[in-house]
Amino acid sequence: MLVCWGSRAAAALPELRAALPEHPRAVPRSLAVVCPPERREATAELLSAAARSGPKDGRIAAAKPVRALRGRRPATxxxxxxxxxxxxxxxxxxxxxxxxxxxxxxxxxxxxxxxxxxxxxxxx
The missing domain is CATH 1.10.287 (Helix Hairpins)
Structure with a gap:
């Protein structure tokens, strides 16, 4: 549902950050979608750290949105x-x-x- 709201759901960012360790596969995409432009770099850093050292089953999910958050075209x-x-x-x-x-x-x-x-x- 948050994905549909986009950056209008930015108020949920702190809760999503807190939920990342418990839901490493579901939260990264929502974090990237609801993140307002001024928080993109901090969110990219959080997801990069999760991709490097977070729960193994969520590392790929955490890595995927980092390129987009940093303003680079995702690799196809x-x-x-x-x-x-x-x-x-x-x-x-x-x-x-x-x-x-x-x-x-x-x-x-x-x-x-x-x-x-x-x-x-x-x-x-």
Whole structure:
């Protein structure tokens, strides 16, 4: 119901914060939706902490709204698929260099850097 009200339900923010540890899968979305603009960063910090160290069954639910609260476009399935394809291509190319010719095994740091580069999603 709070989700339908949006930021008009901002008065419920303290109660939602208090309920987060007890309802780690249900509360994060409501927190993000009812949060007024001036409280977005504080709410993003709360959810980031819950995503890192909260109850295991609620960590993903807590992590999902953080990007939107911080004004970044949420990653889509297509973004992740493109990033995985790019990563696979770059690592395959670099591993091909590493498995043949002189200097076999000398490009380890290059492969790690390519993997880090490919893993960055658009908007990061």
């Amino acid at each position: 399935h297509g973004d992740r698929r493109r990033a995985r394809r790019r990563l696979a291509h770059l690592v395959e190319r670099d591993l091909g260099v590493m498995t043949s010719g002189p200097g076999i095994g000398t490009n380890d740091e290059r492969v790690r850097e390519r993997a880090r580069e490919a893993a960055r999603l658009p908007g990061d």
